[in-house]
Amino acid sequence: MNDAKEKEISLSQVPFFKDVPPDILNEIAQVTEKKVVPEGTLIFRQNDPGDSFYVINSGSVRVFRRDRDGVETELSRLGPGDSFGEMALTTGDPRSAHVEAVEDTNLTVLSKERFDQILSENPQVSMIIIKKLTDIIKKGEAILEKDTQEKVRERWISLYDYVIIVGLSLLCAIVFNQSNPNGIPLIPQHLFDEAIPGISPEEALKKLESGGALFLDARPSNFYDKEHIKGAKNLPLGIFDIMYMMELSDVPKDKEIIINGRSFSTRYDDQVARKLKLLGHKDVRILDGGLSRWEKKGYPVES
Secondary structure, eight states: OOOHHHHHHHHHHSGGGGTSSSHHHHHHHHEEEEEETTTTEEEEEETOOOOOEEEESSSOOEEEEEEEOOOOOEEEEEEEOOOOOHHHTTOOOOSSSSSESSSSEEEEEEHHHHHHHHHHHHHHHHHHHHHHHHHHHHHHHHHHHHHHHHHHSSOOOOOHHHHHHHHHHHHHHHHHHHOOOOOOOSSSSGGSOOOOEOOOOHHHHHHHHHHHOOOOEOSOOHHHHOOEEETOEEEEGGGGGHHHHITTTTOTTTTEEEEEEESSSSSSSHHHHHHHHHHTOOOEEETTTHHHHHHTOOEEEEE
């Protein structure tokens, strides 16, 4: 088997490239490079430019972060078939962690510059990649949501503990503000922002039936998929920027928008509404009582 075919097979086993057409995958494989790094080599450092994507053919690496005091926190270990650096291909953002070879490691490397050339010649691949990135972010969002739910179920903090924690937090904030001219405000600025207006389920139903408003569900996709208001589009807070660009960038700024999406732990609807306001949408309202009140009235939902 020639080297190019080995690279193509290596890439085809990576979820990030799973749905890329074979001819394009072959083209991508042609511009990758093989690289062997000795044990102990730092492949890249935290905050380095995101300029390449890596697939592990053999060996293993560890992913870790290091704070300003030099304290390390290991995030994961990766082995043959795993990949890292996906975000670099699309965003070019600085690296969020260090990656070090745990043993002699054989890598397939794809540079962002070469990948951008292929995308410019094959724009249809862009949507596949965006969807893959969206899936990665959604999975991370679902993990965070599950972690939040588990924390909410933990025992209630006693009143004494609560007073101590709040008191220490206020003391730390005051000390910090005294020593730092930029400071941290003790009261969040959004508390002074203009409140987003609400809309009753009865009035919202009339808008739904007449088609006079765009309905959005701001909850994570796993909640939206289970059940949502009939005809509502999903605009999860965690991937707001990507989904807005793909689905809503052409919506007129004066179009009425009604948002649902509030869990027992997070006010997704309010945060998404404020983001839409910042983008220039003038008529944004939040559904009073959320999906639960809508369902109690027997109004239409779907999954």
